[in-house]
Amino acid sequence: MAKRIDVSGLHVYYGDFKAVEDVSMTIEPRAVTAFIGSSGCGKSTFLRALNRMHEVAPNARVEGKVMLDDQDIYAPDVDPVAVRREIGMVFQRPNPFPTMSIYDNVIAGAKLNNQRLGRTEADDIVERSLHGANLWEEVKDRLSKPGAGLSGGQQQRLCIARAIAVEPAVLLMDEPCSALDPISTLAIEDLIAKLKENYTICIVTHNMQQAARVSDQTAFFNLAGTGKPGRLIEMDETNKIFTKPDKKETENYITGRFG
Amino acid sequence: MTTTDSSATPQTPKGKRRIGDVVFANTASGSGILILAILAGVAAFLIIQSVDSLGANTANFFTTTGWDANTREAPAFGVAALAFGTVLAAAIALLIATPIAVGIALFIAYYAPRKLASVLGYIVDLLAAIPSVVYGLWGIGYLVHQLTPFYQWLSTSFGWIPLFAGPVSSTGRTMMSAGIVLAVMILPIITAISRDVFLQVPQAHREAALSLGATRWEMIRMAVLPFGRAGIIGGAMLGLGRALGETMAVAMILSPALVISPHLLQSGNQTIAAHIALQYPEATGYGVSALIAAGLVLFAITLVVNMGARYIVARRKEFTE
Numbered sequence: 001m002a003k004r005i006d007v008s009g010l011h012v013y014y015g016d017f018k019a020v021e022d023v024s025m026t027i028e029p030r031a032v033t034a035f036i037g038s039s040g041c042g043k044s045t046f047l048r049a050l051n052r053m054h055e056v057a058p059n060a061r062v063e064g065k066v067m068l069d070d071q072d073i074y075a076p077d078v079d080p081v082a083v084r085r086e087i088g089m090v091f092q093r094p095n096p097f098p099t100m101s102i103y104d105n106v107i108a109g110a111k112l113n114n115q116r117l118g119r120t121e122a123d124d125i126v127e128r129s130l131h132g133a134n135l136w137e138e139v140k141d142r143l144s145k146p147g148a149g150l151s152g153g154q155q156q157r158l159c160i161a162r163a164i165a166v167e168p169a170v171l172l173m174d175e176p177c178s179a180l181d182p183i184s185t186l187a188i189e190d191l192i193a194k195l196k197e198n199y200t201i202c203i204v205t206h207n208m209q210q211a212a213r214v215s216d217q218t219a220f221f222n223l224a225g226t227g228k229p230g231r232l233i234e235m236d237e238t239n240k241i242f243t244k245p246d247k248k249e250t251e252n253y254i255t256g257r258f259g
Numbered sequence: 260m261t262t263t264d265s266s267a268t269p270q271t272p273k274g275k276r277r278i279g280d281v282v283f284a285n286t287a288s289g290s291g292i293l294i295l296a297i298l299a300g301v302a303a304f305l306i307i308q309s310v311d312s313l314g315a316n317t318a319n320f321f322t323t324t325g326w327d328a329n330t331r332e333a334p335a336f337g338v339a340a341l342a343f344g345t346v347l348a349a350a351i352a353l354l355i356a357t358p359i360a361v362g363i364a365l366f367i368a369y370y371a372p373r374k375l376a377s378v379l380g381y382i383v384d385l386l387a388a389i390p391s392v393v394y395g396l397w398g399i400g401y402l403v404h405q406l407t408p409f410y411q412w413l414s415t416s417f418g419w420i421p422l423f424a425g426p427v428s429s430t431g432r433t434m435m436s437a438g439i440v441l442a443v444m445i446l447p448i449i450t451a452i453s454r455d456v457f458l459q460v461p462q463a464h465r466e467a468a469l470s471l472g473a474t475r476w477e478m479i480r481m482a483v484l485p486f487g488r489a490g491i492i493g494g495a496m497l498g499l500g501r502a503l504g505e506t507m508a509v510a511m512i513l514s515p516a517l518v519i520s521p522h523l524l525q526s527g528n529q530t531i532a533a534h535i536a537l538q539y540p541e542a543t544g545y546g547v548s549a550l551i552a553a554g555l556v557l558f559a560i561t562l563v564v565n566m567g568a569r570y571i572v573a574r575r576k577e578f579t580e
């Protein structure tokens with residue numbers, strides 16, 4: 001189920017503006033890879049290039065290669081819609097569909113893949129996905145209530161349930177806890193630790209303690225200067241990045257924040 | 260003294276600002292009251308002027324189809340056929356215009372390249388600026404002739420449905436033609452309002468759909484249409500309000516008859532607005548007062564529809580906040 005992502009020589013553009021320059025990295029399956037770096041250095045842009053959500057922005061484009069196991073996701077004959085079904089995404093602000101019930105939110109993506117989904121099958125998917133997102137116990141008695149009525153943390157787990165209901169190979173998370181309180185944040189972090197048994201997970205975070213807590217690998221991005229594109233400075237075992245990084249730039253960033 | 264001064268100093272600018280506030284508040288509430296007064300005045304005028312003929316009416320005003328009002332002796336008239344025709348024409352217009360408007364709005368908002376989208380939006384707005392008499396001329400001078408063969412075909416193929424039963428009017432001056440012209444006339448408002456709500460759909464909802472592997476159309480069905488539904492309804496009802504009150508185009512196109520007929524392809528039926536416009540010049544006896552009574556009914560129908568539209572649009576706002 002979980003797949004490896006291999007990025008080589010990836011440049012990401014918004015029109016003429018190059019936001020990310022020449023990134024190569026390998027993202028391991030069944031592991032959590034954290035992307036850290038100062039604001040505006042292209043973490044979100046890079047993350048969205050991994051499931052072709054980047055091209056939703058006008059004039060957005062990429063150069064380079066992204067392999068999902070042995071499939072090139074930017075090959076000319078590959079449908080971005082199919083890529084996104086395999087590489088799910090969780091956003092910074094919880095975004096359940098406001099007009100849908102909890103149940104319908106969870107099943108929304110799965111219904112796209114299978115229009116004739118039977119009732120019992122759908123029930124199974126909903127229950128399994130909500131269990132998977134550690135939300136089942138909290139919502140099992142109000143599945144027909146609007147998803148927007150849940151707390152922020154519950155909404156974010158609902159969004160995770162919705163993403164895993166499609167059974168993707170990879171989950172991308174863009175600062176999934178930045179809009180949440182500490183308790184909800186802990187709940188999501190626990191969930192991430194559980195999810196990595198089955199998925200490849202990439203998480204952007206501005207919180208270095210969080211990166212240290214949840215991730216196995218950490219990638220540090222930085223800007224060469226204002227108006228310059230963001231680059232990958234260093235990527236390694238999370239332990240190593242936070243204790244003895246190879247690059248001075250990384251150390252400055254880590255100690256600056258921790259010190 | 261110093262204390263008085265220091266307490267007076269901050270009050271001066273405060274007082275000045277208050278004058279501005281007062282002027283503004285009074286102007287605002289004044290115009291608000293003025294609008295209400297005009298509305299109440301119109302209603303009062305309609306009621307007072309129609310009482311005369313309604314009192315003398317020997318027929319039931321709400322169930323009678325005929326219009327024998329141009330007399331001082333025992334007038335007998337009713338608004339039944341007119342109200343039916345009014346609602347029928349507007350309903351045809353709405354049924355035709357809403358899906359097309361939503362389609363255009365979706366195309367402008369989500370499919371067309373930017374340049375084409377703005378050109379299209381501009382053209383749709385221009386449609387709204389065409390005077391209704393021009394629509395009437397276009398309808399009677401061109402459209403009805405183009406539509407007649409289509410009506411023939413419709414009647415031969417679907418004549419078993421009463422709506423499309425023959426014999427087809429050879430002039431094409433039918434309820435269907437009036438409805439189609441009205442549809443073109445209300446297309447811009449429905450399109451404009453739908454387009455606006457579609458563009459307001461938060462990016463977060465659209466991206467949520469796309470990230471699940473939705474195609475563009477699936478994204479529209481999942482995130483855009485549910486979010487925009489109340490807005491579409493509100494726009495459609497504003498269009499309905501316009502179609503109900505439209506006079507000139509209907510008066511020019513429809514070959515009137517005071518009957519309640521479901522046969523859209525035959526001549527017959529009439530709307531309140533067109534009836535008033537056509538009858539007023541030759542109204543005598545209780546005629547004018549009776550026409551005003553018909554106007555009162557139209558006023559009531561339009562008021563209800565518009566209030567319904569505002570209510571739905573307002574509820575949508577509450578819901579999205």
Ligand SMILES: Nc1ncnc2c1ncn2[C@@H]1O[C@H](COP(=O)(O)OP(=O)(O)O)[C@@H](O)[C@H]1O
Nearest residue numbers: 014017019038039040041042043044045046057
């Ligand atoms: N839709 C967009 N269009 C144009 N430029 C963008 C867009 N989104 C982000 N950018 C620019 O790309 C750069 C990287 O942004 P982002 O990936 O959001 O950084 P991060 O997530 O690391 O804070 C920034 O300079 C930002 O202004």
Ligand SMILES: [Mg+2]
Nearest residue numbers: 043044045174
């Ligand atoms: Mg970001």
